[in-house]
Structure formats: C-alpha cells, structure tokens
Amino acid sequence: MNHVVVVGAGLAGVRSVEALRARGFGGTITLIGEETHRPYDRPPLSKSVLLGETDSTVVDSDLDALEVDFRAGVAAKGLREGVVETTEGELAYGGLVIATGARPIRLRGDGPQHVLRTIDDALELRALLVPGTKVAVIGAGWIGAEVATAARRADCEVTVVEAAGVPLSAALGPVGAHTVSWYARAGVDLRLGTAVASVDQGGLTLADGSAVEAGVVVTGVGVRPSVEWLAGSGLELENGVVTDEHLRTSMPGVVAVGDCAAWWSRRYGRRMRVEHWDTALGAPDVAVAALLGDDAVYDPVPYFWSEQFGHMVQYAGHHDGERLVLRGDPATDAKWAVCWVADDHRLAAVLAVNRPRDLVQGRRLIERGQRLDVERLADPAVALRDC
Ligand code: FAD
Structure with a gap:
C-alpha cells in the first residue's frame, strides 16, 4: 500500500494522518475536506468561540511536517473499490479512512434557522447574539444548553423549546431533570414537552399552533452521520458506516472513524456510534493499525463533557x-x-x-x-x- 486517502478533515481525519506517520507509514497521504479551513476542534465552537473568547480552534498539528497532501474545499462524491470520486476528479487509493463526521438536522419551515457545526456557523451566530435579541433555541440537549448559556451571557432574551419532558433526555433520561433549575437561574425560559411544528419568519410555530417570537432561531436537535456520498458504493451503512471492532468496514482496505462510524463494541456487545470528541481522538490509531495489517481493538468506555450554565x-x-x-x-x-x-x-x-x-x-x-x-x-x- 503506497497511498492512503483520508476523507474528512476534522479531528478524526487529522488524527488518522498523525497515526499513519506515527506507525511508520512512509507512502503518500492525501487528506480531503469539504470545508475550506485547516482541521479544527469543534467543542470550543459552542463555548469559548460563542462567548467571544477566541476566534480560532485550529488543531495543533503540523500538516507540512506530516507530509500530507491536504486539499481543502474538496468533497468526496462517491466510492468504488480502490477509487474515491471527488469534486476535483478521481483519487485512486490503496487504503481509505472515512472520517466525514456528521451534519446537523434542520427542521421544517422557511424561516432563517441557524445550526452550530462549523466555525463559520459559530462566528455567524456570535455576531447575532447582542443584548435584547430574542433567541429561540430548539432542543435542550448538549448544544442547545451551551448556546443558551452563551446567549444569556450576551444578554439575549432566551427561550429553549424541548419536545421531551426533561433536558438532555436522549443522553441521560430522567437524570436530565436535575438540570432544569439551571435554566431558571440563568433567566432562560425553558419550555419542556413542547414540540416545534416549523421555523417561520419571526420565530417558531409550535405543534399546538401557538408561536414563539424570535429574531434568531438556533436548531440543536441532533446530527446525522455524513454518509450520503457513500450511497450505492456497496459499503455497509446503518446509522453510519458499519465497522467491526477493528474499525474495518465491509470493503477491503477501508476503515471508518469518528462521528460517522458505527463500530462493534466488544465491551457492550452491541454496535455503537458515539458523537463525541474523545472518539474522534482515540479511534484513528486503532483504525490505522487495522489498515496497516495489525489487529488492535477499539473498545473504549465512552466519555464526553459539556460546559453549561x-x-x-x-x-x-x-x-x-x-x-x-x-x-x-x-x-x-x-x-x-x-x-x-x-x-x-x-x-x-x-x-x-x-x-x-x-x-x-x-x-x-x-x-x-x-x-x-x-x-x-x-x-x-x-x-x-x-x-
Ligand atoms: P467532524 O468534526 O464533523 O469532521 C468531519 C469533516 O468531514 C468535516 O469538516 C466535514 O465538512 C467533512 N466532510 C463531510 N462530508 C465530506 C465529504 N463528502 N467529503 C469531504 N469532506 C467531508 N464532544 C464532546 O465530547 N464534548 C463537547 O463539549 C463537544 N462539544 C461540541 C460542540 C459543538 C458545537 C459541536 C459541533 C460538537 C461538539 N462535540 C463535543 C462533538 C465533537 O466535536 C465531535 O464528536 C467531533 O468533532 C467528531 O469529529 P469527526 O472528525 O468525526 O467529525
């Protein structure tokens, strides 16, 4: 194998490049990413970036020293065995790392709707968080809580609308109830058990027909793995790219890591897809080992954090x-x-x-x-x- 292509230049992508070199791979590495930025960290986007404490979260990785051919602004469009089709032509590979992450879900309606996934999203949203602005956040999950924190810090009037009966319900179940008082103390109007029908000009329409007035709407209702470019490739997909415990996919010479990978967990005896930073950090070393012919197993105890209120x-x-x-x-x-x-x-x-x-x-x-x-x-x- 003399050429490895890494698709997706987020944390998992750049960590894959580092792991390849750390494991002694001396061939050509091409890293393609559809964003025009150098690889950067996402957790600070909803924290220090939104709070105005920093403008850049670029990952501290020397791409020149790693001798990687980094192609920003290039997206993968399709895959057949041995070839990635991109917006800039075809790339033949000996080994392929899929690290295309995930994309936020948007809700129905023709009103302006912000999501928070990229540095551009974060800088655009931050500019709108000015005192007195009415901000409606859809979803009291991790992102919703952090956006509400930053919006209150900027003296906005914040309403958080959550369909479930408690915040963080998908991750924590009833335990999320212990965070309800944080919203009240921060001066956030938290509306639980409230479904949004659509995002319209001037705010939200709720399922019961009533409206929430807002100048800024932020949708934080989760993400879907970015795997649409793999449709028709023959690669097994089910809630992401299906892999074994070594992070090998169903196609020879292809591994998957980070938010887009649904790996087999030996520890839990089930398939897991974990959309958290620690997975993007740790999985690439195992995946790259598998690509280079080693049988390491990816079997972490999942970990994540959030900073809210x-x-x-x-x-x-x-x-x-x-x-x-x-x-x-x-x-x-x-x-x-x-x-x-x-x-x-x-x-x-x-x-x-x-x-x-x-x-x-x-x-x-x-x-x-x-x-x-x-x-x-x-x-x-x-x-x-x-x-
Ligand atoms: P990504 O970071 O999504 O990178 C994938 C890259 O691939 C993207 O740049 C994308 O544009 C690119 N791409 C997609 N499709 C294509 C294609 N077809 N061709 C080429 N490129 C493509 N986790 C925590 O544990 N704690 C936190 O506090 C926390 N906070 C977060 C806050 C925010 C605002 C966000 C968005 C995420 C947060 N996370 C947090 C989650 C964590 O950031 C992700 O789990 C991590 O970024 C996943 O890394 P990844 O490399 O797998 O995917």
Missing part, C-alpha cells in the same frame, strides 16, 4: 436502565454526581457535575469492571475509588 458536566460509560445512586443533592449542592449501578454492583456509567475526580475515578472503575459498595457510593464524602 457555569457547570462542568462530564459523563463516562454507557447506561441502560441500571439503578441510580446519587452522590450529593443536585437541588442544593454545587457539586454532585449520579452513578448507574448494575445488579452485580458494577458501575455502568457516571455523570459528574463539577466533580472531575468522580469522573476520572469512575471511568477507571468502569474500565476495570470493579464491583462497588453501594452504601459507600451514596456518600459523596467517600472517594469513588474507595467505594
């Missing part, structure tokens, strides 16, 4: 109906955590709010599959590692 929120693991154990009282304590504990007393997942140590220690306990003393666990004064 002055709280550092971190989660590790994967839960599915386990028993909940609270560490601290979310109603009165500034620092608390929730643990999901399986019947055999193993920790399945931990959510830590302003308790970074619980996150670090909890993640290790999950990785080791260690059994816990549940009574001690409920005492926030006892370190998690001592439970």
Whole structure:
C-alpha cells in the first residue's frame, strides 16, 4: 500500500494522518475536506468561540511536517473499490479512512434557522447574539444548553423549546431533570414537552399552533452521520458506516472513524456510534493499525463533557436502565454526581457535575469492571475509588 486517502478533515481525519506517520507509514497521504479551513476542534465552537473568547480552534498539528497532501474545499462524491470520486476528479487509493463526521438536522419551515457545526456557523451566530435579541433555541440537549448559556451571557432574551419532558433526555433520561433549575437561574425560559411544528419568519410555530417570537432561531436537535456520498458504493451503512471492532468496514482496505462510524463494541456487545470528541481522538490509531495489517481493538468506555450554565458536566460509560445512586443533592449542592449501578454492583456509567475526580475515578472503575459498595457510593464524602 503506497497511498492512503483520508476523507474528512476534522479531528478524526487529522488524527488518522498523525497515526499513519506515527506507525511508520512512509507512502503518500492525501487528506480531503469539504470545508475550506485547516482541521479544527469543534467543542470550543459552542463555548469559548460563542462567548467571544477566541476566534480560532485550529488543531495543533503540523500538516507540512506530516507530509500530507491536504486539499481543502474538496468533497468526496462517491466510492468504488480502490477509487474515491471527488469534486476535483478521481483519487485512486490503496487504503481509505472515512472520517466525514456528521451534519446537523434542520427542521421544517422557511424561516432563517441557524445550526452550530462549523466555525463559520459559530462566528455567524456570535455576531447575532447582542443584548435584547430574542433567541429561540430548539432542543435542550448538549448544544442547545451551551448556546443558551452563551446567549444569556450576551444578554439575549432566551427561550429553549424541548419536545421531551426533561433536558438532555436522549443522553441521560430522567437524570436530565436535575438540570432544569439551571435554566431558571440563568433567566432562560425553558419550555419542556413542547414540540416545534416549523421555523417561520419571526420565530417558531409550535405543534399546538401557538408561536414563539424570535429574531434568531438556533436548531440543536441532533446530527446525522455524513454518509450520503457513500450511497450505492456497496459499503455497509446503518446509522453510519458499519465497522467491526477493528474499525474495518465491509470493503477491503477501508476503515471508518469518528462521528460517522458505527463500530462493534466488544465491551457492550452491541454496535455503537458515539458523537463525541474523545472518539474522534482515540479511534484513528486503532483504525490505522487495522489498515496497516495489525489487529488492535477499539473498545473504549465512552466519555464526553459539556460546559453549561457555569457547570462542568462530564459523563463516562454507557447506561441502560441500571439503578441510580446519587452522590450529593443536585437541588442544593454545587457539586454532585449520579452513578448507574448494575445488579452485580458494577458501575455502568457516571455523570459528574463539577466533580472531575468522580469522573476520572469512575471511568477507571468502569474500565476495570470493579464491583462497588453501594452504601459507600451514596456518600459523596467517600472517594469513588474507595467505594
Ligand atoms: P467532524 O468534526 O464533523 O469532521 C468531519 C469533516 O468531514 C468535516 O469538516 C466535514 O465538512 C467533512 N466532510 C463531510 N462530508 C465530506 C465529504 N463528502 N467529503 C469531504 N469532506 C467531508 N464532544 C464532546 O465530547 N464534548 C463537547 O463539549 C463537544 N462539544 C461540541 C460542540 C459543538 C458545537 C459541536 C459541533 C460538537 C461538539 N462535540 C463535543 C462533538 C465533537 O466535536 C465531535 O464528536 C467531533 O468533532 C467528531 O469529529 P469527526 O472528525 O468525526 O467529525
């Protein structure tokens, strides 16, 4: 193999290039990305960029030293075995890394609708967040909560409309209820159990026919993997690019990483697609090993974080109906955590709010599959590692 093509110049793409060189690949690497920017990090877009603290989040990676042929503004349009079709012609490859990430879902309606996925989205939205502006955020998920935080910081009038009964419902289920008071305290009008029918000129029309007036509408209702360019290629697709535990796809010489990859998790015995930074960071090394003929396994305990309404929120693991154990009282304590504990007393997942140590220690306990003393666990004064 003397030529590897990496499609998608986000974090997972650039990490794939770095991993190829770190593993001694001396051939040609072509990195194509449809955005016109150098690879950059997305988590700060809804945090420091929106808050006006920084304008650039370019990944600290020396593309020249990596001797990569980086082609910005070039999109992949199709794939057949050994060839990627791009907007600038065909690229023959010996190995291919698919790292095309995900795209935000937009809602119905002809009104202006902002999403937050790219640096351009973030800078455009930031310019509109001026005092007194009525901002409607659709979705009280991770992005919605962070946008609402920044909009309030800019003294906007903020309404968050959420179809579910609690914020963060898709990720945390009923545990998301513990964040409701954050919205009220920040002066955000949070409307739960409220579905949006359409985004119109001047605001939203809700499913019950009423309206929410807004000069700026931000839709934060989730993303879909960017795999439409692979339709008809023969590659197995199902909620993203299907891979095995080595991140190999159904096509020889092709691996997939990051937000677009639905990999087989040995740990959880199911397919996972995790749209978080840590996956884009860690998966490429395993995928590249597979491409170069090694059988490394990608089997992480998923991890992510969010910064909302002055709280550092971190989660590790994967839960599915386990028993909940609270560490601290979310109603009165500034620092608390929730643990999901399986019947055999193993920790399945931990959510830590302003308790970074619980996150670090909890993640290790999950990785080791260690059994816990549940009574001690409920005492926030006892370190998690001592439970
Ligand atoms: P992407 O970053 O989406 O990169 C994929 C790239 O491929 C894009 O540049 C895209 O334009 C390009 N592309 C797509 N299709 C094509 C094509 N056909 N041809 C060529 N190029 C193509 N995660 C956390 O854990 N914590 C956080 O706090 C957090 N905050 C976030 C805040 C925001 C605003 C966003 C948007 C995401 C956040 N995330 C967070 C998620 C994290 O940023 C993503 O999981 C990560 O960026 C995924 O990296 P990726 O390289 O797989 O995909």
